[in-house]
Amino acid sequence: MGAEKLMLEVRQVGKTYGQGKVLVKALDDVSFRLGPGEFVAITGPSGSGKSTLLNLIGGSDHLSFGDILIDGQSLKDMSDARRTKMRRQKIGFIFQFFNLLSTMTAHENVALPLLLDGVMRKGAYERAEDILTQVGLGDRLHHRPDEMSGGQQQRVAVARALAFDPALILADEPTGNLDSKSGQQVMEMISELSKTYRKGIVLVTHDPKSWKYADRIIRIVDGKIVEQQAMDDDS
DSSP states (O other), X not given: OTTSOOSEEEEEEEEEESOGGGOEEEEEEEEEEEOTTOEEEEEOSTTSSHHHHHHHHTTSXXXXXXXXXXXXXXXXXXXXXXXHHHHHHHEEEEESSOOOOTTSOHHHHHHHHHHHTTOOHHHHHHHHHHHHHHTTOTTOTXXXXXXXXXXXXXXXXXXXXXXXXXXXXXXXSTTTTSOHHHHHHHHHHHHHHHHHSOOEEEEEOSOHXXXXXXXXXXXXXXXXXXXXXXXXXXX
16 A cells, blocks of 8 residues: 555454343454555455444444544544544445435435535535536436436435545445446446545445456455455456
8 A cells, every 4th residue: 555545444343232142243353454546345145244344434333343444533432423524524425225315406415415514505516516517417417316217316326425525435235226237337437436536435245247346355254354355457
C-alpha cells in the first residue's frame, strides 16, 4: 500500500452473540486492509459472517473484539452520535433492494440525505443532478422509481451512495435483484468508482460474475478468513 492513506483497516475483529454456554462466534480474528481505489469482494456460504462483517464496517453493529478504522477514524470507542455522522459522511451504502422512496423522484432521492445533513436546498439539488448525470441518469431526474427499470433504480441508489463523496463504498449483493445485463452494467459502474474516483469498495456477493471486477477476493467460512486471493487481469 506504500505511504498512501488507508480507507479501511479491519484489525483482528471478532463478534459474538449470546452469553455463557450459548455464546456464538459470528466472526473470529478477521483482519484486512483496503486502500484508495482498491476493490475487494467478500464471499462465503450463507451464515459465514459476511453480512455481520459488513454491518460492523458500516457501523450499524458493535464490535466485540478488535477495531475497525474508516479513513483513519476508529470505531472502537466512537459514540453513537459520532458513529451516525461517520456513517452518513464517510460511507456510501448500496443494497440489493434499492431502498428508494417511492413517492420521490430520482433527483429528490439523491438530494434527501444532503438536505437531512443541513446542506442548503440549492446546493443539495445541484450536487444530486451532477451525480445522477455522472451515472448516466441526467435524463431521468424527475422520474420516480416505478417509472424506471431495476438497473436505473440501482444507478439512483449508487448516486445516493456518492452524495457525500464518501471514502468507502459498501455494496451488499447489489446485483441480486437485477437481470444479468443490468447487473453487469452496475458492476462496471461500481468498478469505475474504484478506479476513476479512487473509492475503496467492499462488495459482499455470492455471484462469481461479480468477483471478476474486484482486485481481491476474501473468502469467509464460519467467521474466519480462509483465503485471500488477488485477481489477475485475465481471471
